[in-house]
Amino acid sequence: MTHHGRFGWAVALTTLPAIALTIALSSPAGAQAVNTESAPVSSSTAEPDAQVALAKPEAAAKGVTSKALEKVKQVTTRAADIFNRVPCRAPKGGIKSMGSLPHVARKLAEHQPVVIIAFGSSSTEGYGSTSPEFTYPNRLAAQLKRKYPTADITVLNRGRGGEDAPEMMKRLKHAVIDEKPDLVIWQVGTNAILRNLDPTVTVAQVQDGIARIQAAGSDVVLVDPQYVPAVNQKGDSAGRMVKMLNAVAGLHHVGIFPRFEVMREWHEDQALGFDRFSIADGLHMNDWGYACFAQLLGDDIIRSVGQIQLGINVPANVLTYRPL
Numbered sequence: 001m002t003h004h005g006r007f008g009w010a011v012a013l014t015t016l017p018a019i020a021l022t023i024a025l026s027s028p029a030g031a032q033a034v035n036t037e038s039a040p041v042s043s044s045t046a047e048p049d050a051q052v053a054l055a056k057p058e059a060a061a062k063g064v065t066s067k068a069l070e071k072v073k074q075v076t077t078r079a080a081d082i083f084n085r086v087p088c089r090a091p092k093g094g095i096k097s098m099g100s101l102p103h104v105a106r107k108l109a110e111h112q113p114v115v116i117i118a119f120g121s122s123s124t125e126g127y128g129s130t131s132p133e134f135t136y137p138n139r140l141a142a143q144l145k146r147k148y149p150t151a152d153i154t155v156l157n158r159g160r161g162g163e164d165a166p167e168m169m170k171r172l173k174h175a176v177i178d179e180k181p182d183l184v185i186w187q188v189g190t191n192a193i194l195r196n197l198d199p200t201v202t203v204a205q206v207q208d209g210i211a212r213i214q215a216a217g218s219d220v221v222l223v224d225p226q227y228v229p230a231v232n233q234k235g236d237s238a239g240r241m242v243k244m245l246n247a248v249a250g251l252h253h254v255g256i257f258p259r260f261e262v263m264r265e266w267h268e269d270q271a272l273g274f275d276r277f278s279i280a281d282g283l284h285m286n287d288w289g290y291a292c293f294a295q296l297l298g299d300d301i302i303r304s305v306g307q308i309q310l311g312i313n314v315p316a317n318v319l320t321y322r323p324l
Helices: 016-025 028-037 048-085 102-109 136-147 165-170 190-194 199-215 235-252 259-268 287-310
Strands: 114-120 153-159 183-187 219-223 255-257
Touching: 048 287, 102 114, 102 219, 102 287, 114 136, 136 153, 136 287, 165 199, 183 199, 190 199, 190 235, 199 219, 199 235, 219 235, 219 287, 235 255, 235 259, 255 287, 259 287
Parallel strands: 114 153, 114 183, 183 219, 219 255
Antiparallel strands: none
16 A cells, blocks of 8 residues: 555564653663663762762753553553544454464464464555554454463564555565474555556466465465545456455465455444545555454454464364363
């Protein structure tokens, strides 16, 4: 998806308050306070003026801490409030299961670190969100942390605005495979529609990418285009891309999150105006859109991992695991 600015966020799996605290304490003022406190001076040897000077960094440190706590409060409030304004509802009848995620399930069962890479263009990168913590990869990270509080899970944001399959394939090895992820969530197809690219060529590149990711030992979940005015103007092309990506997912036995149909239900069945889940450009999602997308995607990942752990719909060559 095209955009006018770029972000470079790599999202570690942390709670939102921790993120806010890290941001505040990594400021120059925060660094100065920490450095000062790490070099104490005895009150018996310090001159009175020096003692007064030493008190100033302590006051500064308290000020930074206060600001950090206020930031934590603001972030937590905003995060909790977003679904109070517009509830996030699953589509009627639910979402078709994305299938098993054996590599993620195995790592969780064995209490090993899990690496998830969000790969895609600007809706992965987070264009349209008001803050890094409101991108879908960060939202997803927070949700998985709540579900698996003792697990070591990292979500890396590898979205880059304006790209589609041709550009993504050029950086697939460096940005994705070399990181040895357990799961790759690949959002693709929107820019191909907007740029009038041949969907058969795009899908062929996606198939090649899936094969390479699977050969490296990673689970794969595709995310199809979004249902928004800019995409809907090219309805025939969008419909064809969605159908072809779903067919590819079935052919290669990978998961797919049907974002197009989910967002269409937001608009048509839940009667949400486009401005409730997308920004003024008619293309990118807003904070609520990213949050609900992440919530439903996270629910599907958790459900799919649970199936493996319970031994449901497990391929013959995949071991079964007891629930965590």
